[in-house]
Amino acid sequence: MSFIHEAILTTPMPEGTTHIAPLGFRHEDGLVVLAPFHPSRTLEHLRAFGQAAISHTDDVRVYAGCLTGRRDWPVLPCEQVRCGRLADALSHHELQVERVDDGDPQRPRFFCRELAVTMHRPFPGFNRAQAAVIEACILVSRLHLLPAERLAHEIDGLGIAVDKTAGEREREAWTWLMQRIAAYRAQHDAAETTL
Template identity: 50%
Template sequence: MILETIVTTQNLAGQPHIAPMGIHSDNEELVILPFRPSATLDNLTATQTAVINYCDDVRVFAGCLTGRRDWPLKPAEMIAGHVLASALAHSEVKVIRIEEDPVRPKFFCRPVCEANHAPFKGYNRAQYSVLEAAILVSRLNRLPIEQIDREIDYLRIGVEKTAGPREQEAWAWLIAHIEAFKKGVHA
């Protein structure tokens, strides 16, 4: 099973990095698969720790993919790291083994601390649409733009029918990013 999360890592100097990422849940292990090259990969390799944040504010997902990475953080409890302040829950993890891969190495992790901060009240269709659009934005260099346009047209229906202000803001960031990509302007 893949869980859409926000992963926070830090480099050896303690500088945090926030990235949306699909985490694989495999029994008691959580598997992080960062692409090469990436700050998440470098930080995981260096520190062997991360925080997996479970968040329903889709602006964080959209924001990280469109150059808005300055989200409030608080200190982790059991590892040197940072928890997303808006997380509904989080898992602080340590790497227990790595499977090397030329594209996406697998970091198998064990939780050392898990905490719930607020109840999850469910997603509306707009939140789902923003998450899916964020995934498309993360693949702008890998997918044909015609496919992205078709999928965005379908996802727009959920945004138009169920979005609140946070989802509308996140959607606008993603659409502007896609349009800039089409024009050759990389944000």
């Protein structure tokens, strides 16, 4: 199994602005490997511009926000690539695509060289509520695949960490995700009753 980090990936958009999306990445032979699914704007931008930035943030609202229609997070320009990076990043990495492996057309792999790595603030340490929010983001991104009972069970477990260890930002992120799940369930249940 490969060791995967979760981060906020920013990519250049044709109109000169910056696209934001949570994305996993891993390392292979000194390169950063990105594997965005087809179709996605992240994939289109990587193909079109061959550049991106990774931002590490402890503000999990950015993750939850991207999954719930809140993508407008402040960015600052990168130095060597043509997109922005999160303004509130603990650190960011500027990436140049070196080669693309199209072996899996549904999930091409972009092998990227790090042009720059910049530290902005120290890592404040792990927080269980933040980890729970990231896990809940993954669940929300797979709502259409998850049986309702399994989803409810997993959310109950993650909610314990949020209750015990969250600060205001984590609670806000959690609320957005729970609203998204409730809206999905309401829509899904309504569709079932009309069958």
